Amino acid sequence: MGPLIEEIKNKKELKSLNSDFVGSITKELLEGKKINIDKKSERKKIIKEVRSILHAVYGVFKKSKYTKKEKLLKDISSLKDTAGHNKILELHRSTKERLEYYPSVYEKIFAITGKPKSILDLGCGLNPLSYPYMRLKTEYYATELTEEDSKFIQSYFDKLKIKGKAYSLDLTRINTLPPADVCFLFKLLDTLETLKRDITKTIFEQLQTKWVVASFPLKTIGGRKNISKRRLVWFEKIIKDCKYETFEIPNEVFYVIKLASK
Numbered sequence: 645m646g647p648l649i650e651e652i653k654n655k656k657e658l659k660s661l662n663s664d665f666v667g668s669i670t671k672e673l674l675e676g677k678k679i680n681i682d683k684k685s686e687r688k689k690i691i692k693e694v695r696s697i698l699h700a701v702y703g704v705f706k707k708s709k710y711t712k713k714e715k716l717l718k719d720i721s722s723l724k725d726t727a728g729h730n731k732i733l734e735l736h737r738s739t740k741e742r743l744e745y746y747p748s749v750y751e752k753i754f755a756i757t758g759k760p761k762s763i764l765d766l767g768c769g770l771n772p773l774s775y776p777y778m779r780l781k782t783e784y785y786a787t788e789l790t791e792e793d794s795k796f797i798q799s800y801f802d803k804l805k806i807k808g809k810a811y812s813l814d815l816t817r818i819n820t821l822p823p824a825d826v827c828f829l830f831k832l833l834d835t836l837e838t839l840k841r842d843i844t845k846t847i848f849e850q851l852q853t854k855w856v857v858a859s860f861p862l863k864t865i866g867g868r869k870n871i872s873k874r875r876l877v878w879f880e881k882i883i884k885d886c887k888y889e890t891f892e893i894p895n896e897v898f899y900v901i902k903l904a905s906k
């Protein structure tokens with residue numbers, strides 16, 4: 645299946661994805677189907693289908709100027725350089741949408757959790773670059789799907805002398821997660837559930853944090869349609885034995901959850 649995977653990845657936005665990750669999605673899609681990947685039309689169809697999944701879980705979040713982030717990082721002088729940070733935060737859809745609300749989001753979160761000494765940010769996108777908005781000194785562990793994206797976050801930590809570690813991790817295949825005071829699962833669980841049903845439960849079992857802050861979009865990508873909060877019944881079932889509070893910003897609902905067992 646190797647050549648097929650490489651063919652699927654042969655697109656600018658998908659090149660940096662790990663072949664095992666692409667392979668597992670392809671395998672799952674092929675399972676139980678009688679598809680002959682050596683037949684041109686069938687091969688084309690499967691390539692299209694896998695690429696569409698990869699776009700929905702990964703590529704779609706990156707704005708067209710995403711590749712400019714390294715250059716923009718060079719221009720950032722300090723944690724006080726809000727404008728410099730904002731330019732990078734604007735390159736990922738999730739952080740761009742949240743940009744004007746960051747001060748109030750973190751104020752609300754930390755009013756509930758207290759000031760964390762360590763944060764674990766899973767499927768972080770570019771969220772670690774919102775560090776100045778947190779207004780605290782905390783250790784920061786961040787994970788993203790690809791090596792390339794996590795290396796960028798590590799270079800940000802190093803440049804700004806933040807005590808942090810970023811690494812690549814496919815969250816559909818986790819074994820252990822590092823301990824921390826607070827874990828961020830921002831706009832992540834909907835995406836992960838499309839890749840692996842019930843993965844949220846596994847993540848919650850693996851977490852070694854006192855608090856979890858999970859958020860979900862209230863608008864479709866591009867902001868055209870509302871997505872009902874009623875769809876989150878499945879998630880509220882998972883956290884039913886925990887104490888939690890919620891709050892909203894225009895495009896996003898946040899759950900601040902105290903993990904009962906930790």
Ligand SMILES: C[S@@+](CC[C@H](N)C(=O)[O-])C[C@H]1O[C@@H](n2cnc3c(N)ncnc32)[C@H](O)[C@@H]1O
Nearest residue numbers: 701738739767768769771789814815816830831
């Ligand atoms: C909607 S974005 C949210 C990014 C960030 N948490 C935020 O809210 O600013 C979802 C993120 O999940 C990442 N992702 C998708 N599938 C993943 C997987 N299997 N393991 C880890 N991360 C994944 C994507 O690369 C993307 O950056």
